[in-house]
Amino acid sequence: MATASDPNRxxxxxxxxxxxxxxxxxxxxxxxxxxxxxAIVVVISFQQSAYATWPPEGFTLRHYxxxxxxxxxxxxxxxxxxxxxxxxxxxxxxxxxxxLAAFAIVRYEFKYQTTLETVLISPLIYxxxxxxxxxxxxxxxxxxxxxxxxxLGFFTLLAGHVMVTLPYPIRTIGASLQNYDHSLEEAAQNxxxxxxxxxxxxxxxxxxxxxxxxFVFAFILSFNQxxxxxxxxxxxxxxxxxxxxxxxxxxxxxxxxxxATLLMAGILTVIGVLEYxxxxxxxx
Amino acid sequence: xxxxxxxxxxxxxxGRLSALVRAYRETRLGKYGLLAPTLVSVAAxxxxxxxxxxxxxxxxxxxxxxxxxxxxAHYLRAFTTPLYQETLFRTLWIAAAVxxxxxxxxxxxxxxxxxxxxxxxxxxxIATLAPLTIDLVVRSFGWFILLNGSGVINSTLVTLGIVSAxxxxxxxxNEVGIVIGLAHVMLPxxxxxxxxxxxxxxxxxxEAARNLGANRATTFTRVLVPLALPGxxxxxxxxxxxxxxxxxxxxxxxxxxxxxxxxxxxxxxSTSNWPFASALSMILIAVALVVIVGYQRVLSRLNGxxxx
Numbered sequence: 015m016a017t018a019s020d021p022n023r024x025x026x027x028x029x030x031x032x033x034x035x036x037x038x039x040x041x042x043x044x045x046x047x048x049x050x051x052x053a054i055v056v057v058i059s060f061q062q063s064a065y066a067t068w069p070p071e072g073f074t075l076r077h078y079x080x081x082x083x084x085x086x087x088x089x090x091x092x093x094x095x096x097x098x099x100x101x102x103x104x105x106x107x108x109x110x111x112x113x114l115a116a117f118a119i120v121r122y123e124f125k126y127q128t129t130l131e132t133v134l135i136s137p138l139i140y141x142x143x144x145x146x147x148x149x150x151x152x153x154x155x156x157x158x159x160x161x162x163x164x165x166l167g168f169f170t171l172l173a174g175h176v177m178v179t180l181p182y183p184i185r186t187i188g189a190s191l192q193n194y195d196h197s198l199e200e201a202a203q204n205x206x207x208x209x210x211x212x213x214x215x216x217x218x219x220x221x222x223x224x225x226x227x228x229f230v231f232a233f234i235l236s237f238n239q240x241x242x243x244x245x246x247x248x249x250x251x252x253x254x255x256x257x258x259x260x261x262x263x264x265x266x267x268x269x270x271x272x273x274a275t276l277l278m279a280g281i282l283t284v285i286g287v288l289e290y291x292x293x294x295x296x297x298x
Numbered sequence: 299x300x301x302x303x304x305x306x307x308x309x310x311x312x313g314r315l316s317a318l319v320r321a322y323r324e325t326r327l328g329k330y331g332l333l334a335p336t337l338v339s340v341a342a343x344x345x346x347x348x349x350x351x352x353x354x355x356x357x358x359x360x361x362x363x364x365x366x367x368x369x370x371a372h373y374l375r376a377f378t379t380p381l382y383q384e385t386l387f388r389t390l391w392i393a394a395a396v397x398x399x400x401x402x403x404x405x406x407x408x409x410x411x412x413x414x415x416x417x418x419x420x421x422x423x424i425a426t427l428a429p430l431t432i433d434l435v436v437r438s439f440g441w442f443i444l445l446n447g448s449g450v451i452n453s454t455l456v457t458l459g460i461v462s463a464x465x466x467x468x469x470x471x472n473e474v475g476i477v478i479g480l481a482h483v484m485l486p487x488x489x490x491x492x493x494x495x496x497x498x499x500x501x502x503x504x505e506a507a508r509n510l511g512a513n514r515a516t517t518f519t520r521v522l523v524p525l526a527l528p529g530x531x532x533x534x535x536x537x538x539x540x541x542x543x544x545x546x547x548x549x550x551x552x553x554x555x556x557x558x559x560x561x562x563x564x565x566x567x568s569t570s571n572w573p574f575a576s577a578l579s580m581i582l583i584a585v586a587l588v589v590i591v592g593y594q595r596v597l598s599r600l601n602g603x604x605x606x
Binding site (some may be wrong): 024030033040041044045046047048049050051052053054055058066068069109111112114115117118124130133134136137138139140141142143144145147148149151152155173174176177180184208209210211231234237239240241244245255258259262264267270271274277278281282283 | 312313315316317319320323324329330332333335336337338339342343344346347348350351354403404406407410414421422425426427428429430432433434435436437438439440441442443444448449450453454482485514535536539540542543545546549562563566572575576579582583586590
């Protein structure tokens with residue numbers, strides 16, 4: 015009896031051990047998988063060869079030193095400016111529209127509540143490429159039917175970007191409104207605050223994390239948006255992702271790596287500061 | 299003096315507006331007034347344009363111009379031309395492969411983030427969040443450096459003597475490259491819904507199952523998966539549907555291997571055949587809709603109630 019169960023128990027133990035090692039390997043392997051393509055770009059930007067040969071040889075800052083003249087030539091500076099302006103505008107419009115809708119959904123009962131929520135969240139799974147293409151056709155048709163020529167540019171981009179970012183603020187602000195005790199507002203009003211004062215002094219500060227994370231989501235999605243911008247940017251404006259896409263094939267890998275590293279450093283710094291100030295990751 | 303007047307003015311506006319809010323808060327106007335801006339925007343930038351897309355997809359296209367009338371030619375062309383059949387089929391199986399890989403990688407990651415907590419949990423959340431904030435082109439570029447013929451992975455394999463320099467595996471500009479790149483892009487969308495739902499499952503339930511004699515596999519399939527199903531199904535659905543429609547990653551890592559969104563963009567930019575590009579877009583939407591509806595049917599049968 016003992017001879018039969020002993021190897022069995024040993025096997026069980028071995029299996030459990032192998033399982034737990036396999037599990038650990040999978041988890042740390044996946045973390046490596048997530049970070050590898052970002053880390054390698056940083057490494058490449060600091061090595062000697064312009065063509066990113068591996069293993070890397072020598073440390074240098076020359077790809078960064080060469081950037082200032084290259085950036086002007088490639089039109090990166092203008093594109094970065096457009097992208098930041100567009101992302102800020104998208105963030106503001108999307109957050110305001112999202113906040114109003116989230117407020118309505120959380121505070122009021124609607125007859126077709128679920129349908130309404132689905133409609134408002136639907137841009138989340140609506141293909142971005144179709145948003146770009148159909149809006150372009152729409153602006154074109156507006157020209158044919160109404161005789162108004164819609165010039166492709168900042169505002170057409172804004173319309174497309176707001177469309178694809180809208181679900182995120184609705185979600186984050188909705189979540190923070192649900193967590194927040196409605197009676198606090200009433201208490202403020204009972205204590206003599208007017209409606210506006212209670213919204214400004216009680217509601218807004220309490221849902222601030224939801225507002226900020228909604229804005230950050232919309233900002234990032236807009237800042238990194240490629241396909242919608244491809245259709246809607248027109249011939250005069252370019253954004254950062256459009257430039258990066260064309261640089262992918264048309265520039266030395268080390269130069270692109272240096273630009274990309276600066277971009278990553280910038281955006282991760284902004285996110286880090288916002289996370290420290292507002293705790294935005296809570297609303298993922 | 300002007301300071302006081304300003305304060306008085308502010309007070310007056312405050313009183314007026316507050317009275318307005320009070321008067322309309324409980325009315326129909328107040329209720330729909332809040333929703334209206336968003337609903338109107340969604341209609342203006344989603345519903346109308348899609349309607350125009352539909353109408354374009356039925357318009358004839360002849361020698362470079364869009365004609366008037368109704369034709370099914372573009373749909374027939376998409377479904378009967380072997381090239382487009384292959385592309386559609388490829389797009390579907392790539393999305394399925396990406397979803398499967400991301401579930402296999404994402405569930406353990408989400409589980410570790412919730413159960414390990416501490417710095418490992420933080421590291422996982424940061425490692426999952428960080429790529430999400432980085433431009434898709436930059437991430438594809440990272441994979442380009444890792445996967446190309448003389449890239450990091452192949453050079454390392456050769457140095458270690460695992461493969462010879464002539465026989466390095468082709469990891470880029472084919473389906474493999476697209477799947478790897480998309481799996482990386484979509485992983486956060488799988489992980490976060492699962493993390494959210496795992497937070498709500500008490501650890502004691504797993505311990506109870508283990509104490510009652512279930513092994514890890516049984517605990518996983520009979521306890522964890524059913525309880526985590528809402529998060530898993532949300533993650534699976536969004537990963538699949540967004541993968542179907544991705545453009546940047548497949549365009550940069552696929553080389554000559556195309557998926558539907560790449561074909562749509564190429565058709566639109568290089569031929570001006572808007573009706574055909576519209577028909578392909580409609581097919582993309584239709585596939586996504588069929589998947590979503592079918593998926594929710596299956597889930598509600600599994601679950602008894604609810605869905606995603």
